[in-house]
Amino acid sequence: MEMNLPQEGTPSNEKQGSIWMSVYSFLSSAKFGLFLLLTVGCVSLLGMFVLQNAPQEQYLSRYGEFWGRFILSSGLGSVYRVWWYLLLICLTCVNLVLCSLKRVKFSFSQAFSRPLAEDHGLLRTARTAEVPLEVSNLNDLIGKRLRAKGFSVNSSEVGQAKLTVGQKGGVSRIGFLVTHLAVILVLVAGIVNGTMGYRIQRPLNMGESFDLNEIKPGAGFSIRADDFVIETTEDGKIRDYKSTLTVLDGEREVLTKVIEVNHPLTYNGISFYQASYGEDPTKVKEARIVFAGEEGTRTIIDLPFRVRKQIPDTEVEAEVTDYVPHFVKDLATGEVRSRSLEPRLPAIRLEVSRGGAVVAAGWLVKGMDVHSGSGELGRFHFFDYYPAFYTGIDVAANPGVALMFTGFGIASIGIFLSFFVPYKKIWVKVLETGKGRSELRMAGVSRKDPFTLKREIDGLYKFAATAETRGKGEGSARE
Amino acid sequence: MPGSDVPFFWVSLFAYLGATILYAANVALSRRWLERVALVTLATGFGFHSVALVVRTIATGHPPFTGMYEYASCLAWATVLSYLVLQLRRKAENIGVFVAPVAFAVIVVASLFPKDMESQLVPALQSYWLQIHVTLAVIGEGAFAVAFASSVMYLFKMRGAKWLPSLESLDDLTYRAIVIGYPLFTLGALFAGAIWAWKAWGAPWGWDPKEVGSLVIWLIYSAYLHARITAGWRGKRAAILSILGFSAAILSFLGNLFLGGLHTYA
Numbered sequence: 001m002e003m004n005l006p007q008e009g010t011p012s013n014e015k016q017g018s019i020w021m022s023v024y025s026f027l028s029s030a031k032f033g034l035f036l037l038l039t040v041g042c043v044s045l046l047g048m049f050v051l052q053n054a055p056q057e058q059y060l061s062r063y064g065e066f067w068g069r070f071i072l073s074s075g076l077g078s079v080y081r082v083w084w085y086l087l088l089i090c091l092t093c094v095n096l097v098l099c100s101l102k103r104v105k106f107s108f109s110q111a112f113s114r115p116l117a118e119d120h121g122l123l124r125t126a127r128t129a130e131v132p133l134e135v136s137n138l139n140d141l142i143g144k145r146l147r148a149k150g151f152s153v154n155s156s157e158v159g160q161a162k163l164t165v166g167q168k169g170g171v172s173r174i175g176f177l178v179t180h181l182a183v184i185l186v187l188v189a190g191i192v193n194g195t196m197g198y199r200i201q202r203p204l205n206m207g208e209s210f211d212l213n214e215i216k217p218g219a220g221f222s223i224r225a226d227d228f229v230i231e232t233t234e235d236g237k238i239r240d241y242k243s244t245l246t247v248l249d250g251e252r253e254v255l256t257k258v259i260e261v262n263h264p265l266t267y268n269g270i271s272f273y274q275a276s277y278g279e280d281p282t283k284v285k286e287a288r289i290v291f292a293g294e295e296g297t298r299t300i301i302d303l304p305f306r307v308r309k310q311i312p313d314t315e316v317e318a319e320v321t322d323y324v325p326h327f328v329k330d331l332a333t334g335e336v337r338s339r340s341l342e343p344r345l346p347a348i349r350l351e352v353s354r355g356g357a358v359v360a361a362g363w364l365v366k367g368m369d370v371h372s373g374s375g376e377l378g379r380f381h382f383f384d385y386y387p388a389f390y391t392g393i394d395v396a397a398n399p400g401v402a403l404m405f406t407g408f409g410i411a412s413i414g415i416f417l418s419f420f421v422p423y424k425k426i427w428v429k430v431l432e433t434g435k436g437r438s439e440l441r442m443a444g445v446s447r448k449d450p451f452t453l454k455r456e457i458d459g460l461y462k463f464a465a466t467a468e469t470r471g472k473g474e475g476s477a478r479e
Numbered sequence: 480m481p482g483s484d485v486p487f488f489w490v491s492l493f494a495y496l497g498a499t500i501l502y503a504a505n506v507a508l509s510r511r512w513l514e515r516v517a518l519v520t521l522a523t524g525f526g527f528h529s530v531a532l533v534v535r536t537i538a539t540g541h542p543p544f545t546g547m548y549e550y551a552s553c554l555a556w557a558t559v560l561s562y563l564v565l566q567l568r569r570k571a572e573n574i575g576v577f578v579a580p581v582a583f584a585v586i587v588v589a590s591l592f593p594k595d596m597e598s599q600l601v602p603a604l605q606s607y608w609l610q611i612h613v614t615l616a617v618i619g620e621g622a623f624a625v626a627f628a629s630s631v632m633y634l635f636k637m638r639g640a641k642w643l644p645s646l647e648s649l650d651d652l653t654y655r656a657i658v659i660g661y662p663l664f665t666l667g668a669l670f671a672g673a674i675w676a677w678k679a680w681g682a683p684w685g686w687d688p689k690e691v692g693s694l695v696i697w698l699i700y701s702a703y704l705h706a707r708i709t710a711g712w713r714g715k716r717a718a719i720l721s722i723l724g725f726s727a728a729i730l731s732f733l734g735n736l737f738l739g740g741l742h743t744y745a
Binding site for chain 1 (some may be wrong): 601606608662672677680682686696702710730734
């Protein structure tokens with residue numbers, strides 16, 4: 001007992017043999033739609049397994065000469081951007097639009113017009129019941145009963161038979177149109193995001209500003225990172241990390257917000273996301289130094305970067321002037337540089353002074369009692385440091401996002417109508433079989449819930465069987 | 480010290496195994512009471528499984544939606560839930576004989592992953608969208624698992640397995656399970672996922688392997704619904720589409736182990 005959607009009708013202006021009509025009926029056919037859904041699915045699946053957007057050499061080394069070249073030339077290596085994938089998506093859109101347009105009239109009339117009381121084919125095979133009531137009496141009773149149950153009812157007379165039809169949940173017939181419209185909106189939003197949107201990664205050191213005019217001319221503001229903190233749990237796991245960002249209009253501070261993952265800052269249509277963080281490879285925030293006193297005492301002191309500080313109870317001053325995260329020294333030239341940007345062998349350059357004059361300078365490697373200088377430098381030990389973090393900000397604009405979420409909302413309504421509003425239709429035929437006697441036939445369709453509908457029709461038969469007294473009385477139906 | 484969910488988890492695993500054996504025994508011996516005992520065993524396993532999930536939620540302070548163990552466990556739970564709901568809502572033909580082994584297989588997969596509790600969620604997961612996104616998606620996939628079971632049964636029935644319910648009722652059950660799963664999956668996996676991705680990563684869609692996986696699953700079930708309604712595909716071809724849909728879901732889940740991407744937590 002399931003009713004199909006309207007079968008593909010033939011448009012009235014169709015001319016046999018017209019090539020355009022053939023193209024039209026092909027592009028708008030449900031089978032073509034089905035083919036597209038499955039093809040887009042298969043190709044997308046391929047993209048999950050084939051390396052995407054990698055350099056050419058990687059394809060050749062991973063897949064071999066033949067398959068590597070095949071993947072590159074066919075576009076499988078960047079399948080979601082290749083022209084034929086986009087063509088498939090476009091064809092899906094075209095199919096969706098044509099398919100919907102073809103059914104729009106029929107679906108709207110099913111949803112909002114009064115149902116047609118007809119001698120439906122299903123009535124021919126329906127169960128019959130003899131009821132000792134006049135035809136019009138019985139027909140009225142059934143009609144009222146259907147109305148009381150929330151059906152929209154219509155009646156007509158064909159020959160000697162009285163026909164009634166009841167329809168409920170007709171609005172569900174436009175559910176698929178609403179969903180199709182929403183899918184198109186989401187696709188359009190995706191195109192808007194893809195063509196007009198952007199997302200760039202931008203590391204910012206503390207105090208550093210980023211002028212948005214660089215990526216969007218005319219943006220008219222810049223953003224400054226003021227602070228970055230990492231919150232950890234008692235056992236040292238990272239709970240959260242947050243950056244304080246300030247929006248600057250020229251020199252003027254417009255607003256300040258602390259951003260974290262899931263809580264971006266949006267200003268003038270541009271959003272700033274907390275994406276990552278890392279250690280600044282050019283400096284430290286503070287270096288922790290152990291200083292050996294003359295009587296064998298040890299003093300721990302935290303030296304801020306490039307700030308000269310006196311060691312307590314001495315005349316010695318010290319300053320961290322440079323930092324490298326991965327210490328390496330060229331023995332020929334004596335030049336110190338960093339082998340990588342990772343803090344694998346952190347080292348600081350320390351200047352020691354007395355009375356304002358530098359007396360020793362050289363490099364100290366973290367955790368080691370070696371240094372590249374002379375004299376007083378030997379009394380210093382680079383114990384630890386607090387890194388100067390940079391904050392990794394993703395700057396993004398998704399101009400299609402409002403349209404996309406509107407599409408989601410509309411799709412949800414469409415899905416609700418299609419899936420949760422049960423559509424039912426019941427046809428009733430009453431025929432006179434003798435004076436004061438009628439024959440009753442009923443049949444119905446339900447897309448979602450044929451069992452409930454069957455119960456409902458059985459209930460109507462029972463109601464008719466016991467309706468004699470009611471029919472002879474006031475001629476009205478009561479629950 | 481919070482209690483552990485693992486003992487309850489193991490009880491439910493063995494209960495699903497027991498239900499599988501009892502359903503199989505019922506096929507061989509055809510005793511009505513065996514079927515009832517199997518259903519009760521499955522429901523008992525479901526009860527223990529629910530306790531396991533609640534205990535874990537209390538112990539970790541967040542719903543058990545992160546990590547492969549937690550997701551697979553939830554999927555097995557959602558499979559049994561969908562089945563029980565379908566079974567209770569209408570006295571349908573009993574398809575427990577195939578649903579129980581599917582639930583058992585999924586929970587066995589869950590048992591293979593580390594079960595350590597992690598109370599500290601990574602910052603990206605600290606959002607109420609975690610609950611919305613995963614709850615809807617996992618129940619949707621649970622319903623797809625039931626549809627998968629009845630579709631497999633359909634194919635067996637076609638090959639002449641007399642002990643199975645009628646082809647028509649199996650086809651109907653597959654459809655009803657997908658009708659439950661599809662809206663939940665669409666809203667949860669795709670819509671809520673896109674909104675969350677936009678809030679957390681700055682782009683509602685980024686062709687991440689898991690996003691593509693969800694799209695593929697959705698396309699296959701969309702094809703199923705369209706094929707059934709407009710092209711009149713019933714029976715075998717519809718059953719194959721339903722099997723493909725759930726296979727894509729499994730692939731997308733296991734893809735975490737080798738595909739990488741942003742969704743590596745489950």
